[in-house]
Amino acid sequence: MMKDKRLIWIFLIVSHFAFSQIRGVVKDSISGEPISYVNISVENETVGTTSEADGSFSLDIKDEKVLIFSALGFETKKLSSKSEVILLKPKVFELKEVVIEQPKFKKEIEIGNFNKPLGYHISGDLEWSNAKFFKYETTYEQTKFVKKIKITTRSKVNNAKFKIRIFSVNKEGSPEDDLLYEDIIVTVKKGKRKNIIDISNLKLVFPEEGLFIAYEVLKIESNKYEFKYTENESKKLIKKIYYAPDFECNLVEEQNTYHNRFGKWIKLQRWHNNEIGSREKYNNKVFEPAINLILTN
Template identity: 55%
Template sequence: MYKFLFFFISFSLTAQIRGVVKDSISGEPIPYVNIWVENETIGITSETNGSFSLDIKEEKLLVFSALGYEIKKASSKSEVILLKPKVFELNEVVISIPKKTKELEIGDSKKIQHSQLSGDKPWIYGKLFKFEEKYNETPFLKKIIFYSNSKIKNAKLKIRIYNFKDSIPNEDILYEEVIVSVKKGMQKNTVDLSKHAILFPKEGVVIGLEWMIIEENKYLFEYKDTKSKKTNSFVTYAPSLVINYTEEENSFHFSGGKWRKRSRAISNSGREWDGKIMTPAINLILTN
């Protein structure tokens, strides 16, 4: 039996605001921008034409973030949002070319029948991998493995990779947009990073899975109420992400424009996840 974790949401009278996100230099629309009402659990993803809409009843401060651009905060009354391209500082480095003669899989994640729904929020779920000295023999990130359970075909999500600083995910270290389409049903997904030649940061690396709240991912989730035995439904966005329960505090989520550390689950019901951390089921394959 599949188990899904979701939140019930109460609705109030709202007004829909609309806008478009564009590049401040080229004027071109920016697709798939992560957008949140600051410090709240209300968010959306811009569509392929840069457009977005949110149901909010008063003026709010919105937080816009996208790979390759500086984070921007703007009033919800602004109809056109201009994001400034980020200038990356290049430090002097010794260039290494992966040999790819060795592999090491790390992470201990596995496929179980517990999944996390997005609801209607563009969460980024991140898993921290701490550096160990033995990784010096296989210092490059070769592949990401994660597990999903989608109700629709070809649901899209983003892959993000961050360094780890001051106890939270920090800067992107994958500078190219990587969008993955996952098949319907329970799937093991593999993302090849070989061409990027990313070295495992000594301070640790966070692998992020970003839900995309876009029309093509939308579907109606149905479930049966255990008390009334009635079938209920609500709109959510694919795919669901398989989660594992761990003792290690290595899980983070991005919401409301900020990174937050996942707390231990407490239900007082004697469930297997009581006192543990819900962590996205992600593994890494390293190479030399």
């Protein structure tokens, strides 16, 4: 009996040192103010989290690691996981000569296939962000300003939050630089919601190279929910933690969607399951976010 107790204590001690929870806070290096919703990932691993509204974060990791801190408007920084206070330096943006033009808001067109969702994306441990490409058409010359973004969510959590980001397109056709200098944080209600995000105040002109609209998952406590499912073979009940909201997707032919897993943009590949029956429609297709844009003049 005494031997068994010693084994239990040894197991508890080993478990304690194998995985420990680190805590810290991310702040602006100039103002000292906390930075909300910073992406925090472990270098070369598929592990990460998001800072809370007050800049605080916690992460369960084994041993000392290198953490990568990334936030819109700040320089990306790498630090040891032993660091408790992380100071991010604001980016200095080089101002370019631009022609200021005021939108008239008298004409609108809607682009995308928002009204034909055939599935939805659930955000687990690995998923971080999905970006949908919008190609420029010469017909947009009369409605060159991006006025609104439409996206459908399904949330098991009330007041779930996520980010909208807008990217330029590089020579390889993948997302590159942020076209905005500030985060767009969207709060959604529980259940299925068609969200319309008005960005007309940004006066964003649709680039001739096209652009990417992306949603970004916030791995914060208030977004967590438990997802349960049964394995087909073992019939075992599986419980996992996911992050609200879920995002509706369309089934399309074109490979115009990229997903980001801790800093790397990867083109979504076609499904090659070769199944028949109800799942046959998925073969050689791509799931892309059900996002529409409303353009104006």
